[in-house]
Amino acid sequence: QVRLVESGGGLVQAGGSLRxxxxxxxxxxxxxxxxxxRQAPGKEREFVATINWSGSHTQTADSVKGxxxxxxxxxxxxVYLQMNSLKPEDTAVYYCAAGNSGFARTTWxxxxxxxxxxxxxxxx
Numbered sequence: 001q002v003r004l005v006e007s008g009g010g011l012v013q014a015g016g017s018l019r020x021x022x023x024x025x026x027x028x029x030x031x032x033x034x035x036x037x038r039q040a041p042g043k044e045r046e047f048v049a050t051i052n053w054s055g056s057h058t059q060t061a062d063s064v065k066g067x068x069x070x071x072x073x074x075x076x077x078x079v080y081l082q083m084n085s086l087k088p089e090d091t092a093v094y095y096c097a098a099g100n101s102g103f104a105r106t107t108w109x110x111x112x113x114x115x116x117x118x119x120x121x122x123x124x
Contacts, residue, residue, distance in 0.1 A: 002027050002113045004096045009118030012086055016122075020081040022096030022115060030074040033099040035111055036081045038092035038120075045108055048094070049081060053102035061106075064090075086122045093117040 008020040022034070035050040049060045049070035058070050069082045079096060097111035105111065 002029065002032070002098050004098060004113055004115035006094060006096050006115045006118035009094060009120045011121045011123060014086060014088055014122055014124050016086050017082070017084045018086060018120060020083065020094055020096075020118060020120070022079040022081075024077045024079075024098065028074070029072070029077055029079070029098060031100075031102055033102050033104055033111075034070075034072060034079045035097045035099065035105065036070060036079075037095045037097060037108060038090075039095070039117075040092040043092075045095075046092075047106045047108070050104040050106060051079065052104045057104050059104050059106060083120075086120075088122045088124045090120065091122050092120060094120050 003025045005023050012018050036048040039045045051058045051070045067085045072079045095117045096115040098113040099111040
């Protein structure tokens, strides 16, 4: 059992940057794959980024490639999402997820544990 708590969301201007954190408790995350997803009102949950257990492999969605970077610090039991060049269309609730497989996955059903989300709002 892993508890995930996101933080770092808030209001930011278009073109600005924001760093989200996902703090895990209950178990170490060193064996888990981790992912970030987002959901805007009226839209389906969307894949953003994923990272394997060791951090050696990552994948990002085409919509955020070159702007967002996922990373992890297993010693701190924390996963990060660095978001640069933010756009109004990035506005959403961002969710952190952990998967037992340890492999980077892009689908929501590949994950076993979820945080409650943090709101990111990008003003134009």
